[in-house]
Amino acid sequence: MAMNLRLRPEAAAALKAESERTGLSQQEILRRAVDEHLGLVPRDTQQRLPDWVIPAAEPYRRVEPSLVLPDGMTVVELIDRGEDRF
Numbered sequence: 001m002a003m004n005l006r007l008r009p010e011a012a013a014a015l016k017a018e019s020e021r022t023g024l025s026q027q028e029i030l031r032r033a034v035d036e037h038l039g040l041v042p043r044d045t046q047q048r049l050p051d052w053v054i055p056a057a058e059p060y061r062r063v064e065p066s067l068v069l070p071d072g073m074t075v076v077e078l079i080d081r082g083e084d085r086f
Contacts, residue, residue, distance in 0.1 A: 023056035
């Protein structure tokens, strides 16, 4: 189920900081919190990741764009290379 969630500014900042600290997505942190709050999973299982999950080597970080397109140019025009089509 998809939904919109409006957080207080301090909660949003804390969620972002936790995401950066743990390398987990903000959605995953919220999913785990809801599951735990509703008693859908035992508390101790929330902290462990499955053996097949490899944690991110680097936490989430904001990336500034390194390419700025000229006015009027779209990404579609940039990647549309009709002459290369089969």
